[in-house]
Amino acid sequence: VRLCSPSSAAGPAGGWEEYHVPVLRDELVRWLVTDPAGTYADLTLGGGGHSAALLDVLAPAGGRLVCADRDGDAIRQARRRLGTHVESGAATLLQTSFGRFPAALSRAGVGVGAGGAPGEGARLSGVLLDLGVSSHQIDEASRGFSMRFEGPLDMRMDQASGELTAATILNEWSAAEIADVLWRHGEERLSRPLSRALVAARPLRSTAQLASVVKAAQPGAPKELTKRAARVFQALRIEVNAEMDELEAILAAAASLVRPGGRLAVMSYHSLEDRRVKRLLRSGATGGDSPPRDFYGNSLAPWTPLTRQPVFASDAEIEANPRARSVRLRVGERSSHPAPEAAAG
Structure with a gap:
């Protein structure tokens, strides 16, 4: 469940305007943003809470945020909540799934690397995935x-x-x-x-x-x-x-989207998601625990895990928003090594 704390009980007819603070908001911004003037992507726009918090940091510094969601309702509501940022060019809204995001990003004018190799084409300074279904969809x-x-x-x-x-x-x-x-x-x-x-x-x-x-x-x-x-x-x-297929598609593509030194932040809510994320950050692939190594035994993994253990919501946040109890945030930093597929090719 992608989580936000509503300012009032949403109920079955709750509106998007009732959204207040997204789970782990401040922690997410601190972990993800290393260059406020860079270009980032929030691939799970939902109620727009994380996007709004990121834009508070990025927009004043000339940074840019690509906000994506497969739910058309989320895109329509974000045009209201983030309208000023959209008009200024600080925010770009895309309705697309994880698997189709690289192509949609390219059409939006943000280049990506080819074959998983970082370089001139890999433009994003960070990517956020807040997995599962949003609180608004649940309610x-x-x-x-x-x-x-x-x-x-x-x-x-x-x-x-x-x-x-x-x-x-x-x-x-x-x-x-x-x-x-x-x-x-x-x-x-x-x-x-x-x-x-x-x-x-x-x-x-x-x-x-x-x-x-x-x-x-x-x-x-x-x-x-x-x-x-x-x-x-x-x-x-x-x-x-097809959530697991979509997740594996974007995790595999992430190394070609994020520049060296950029970050991938993933918030998961159950072991099926978290297991794949943990393996990706350790080895570069969702199906393995050991990274590829060179002749001397040095790791060639495309990601360096920054959170050896996941970040959890505080007791105070859980008390205010019980749905935050299950969230696990993992963050990795893009290394200079190519993705395993590119290295093998």
Whole structure:
């Protein structure tokens, strides 16, 4: 969940104007910005909180921020919140997914490196990824992301594109396919009995119905049943939006986007995301723990981890915004070494 603290309870009809302070705002700005006159990218614009905080530092120094999100609602609302910065040229808004971001960035006039090799083409001084679904999307009942509100089983981050919804998976896919989704994306140990219960309950039409079926499928304490339902919602959302594929695409491309000395900051909210980020910063690839080395044993990794352990929200921030409890921030600095693919080529 991409997190912001609302200034008032948003509820199912909450508006973007209620957004207040994004999670780890000050920590993120300190870790990410090394050159206030540089060009940065926030690839998860959401409510615009992190972008606004970054622009407070960048704009006065002549810096620039590329703000991207796959959700058209986020782009439209950002034109209001960040309108002055957009008009001045300090902010550029792009509606695009992670996988398509490098091409969209190039079309916007910001060059990137070729073949993963840093150099003249790698222009960004830093990239921010605040993963998952935004608080506004969670609190908007019509999006179908939350079991707290009655809503359709949609779960698309971009409702203007893509035909796959949670309803399609739950009502048309086989029990084996649903079990695979629950295991891979929710790490749910009861994936098989849950999938059979979901198939038996067809047709499934609403978030409330989905949560009810999941909680009734297997016995458990109330707290555990709620966590189980949350894992099911997470797994379906990740599958609908191909989140792991999108994340791996942008993590692989990041080394060609960021100049040497620039930084990559990633805020993750569950182990599936954090595991990939940790491996990338250590080895240069999401699937390995050891970096490539030269003949003398020196690391050739394209990233140098700056946070050996993730940065967590403070107790005070968690008390003000309980959703901040699960956030983990990891930061890496771009080295002078090419990405592993480029080195291998």
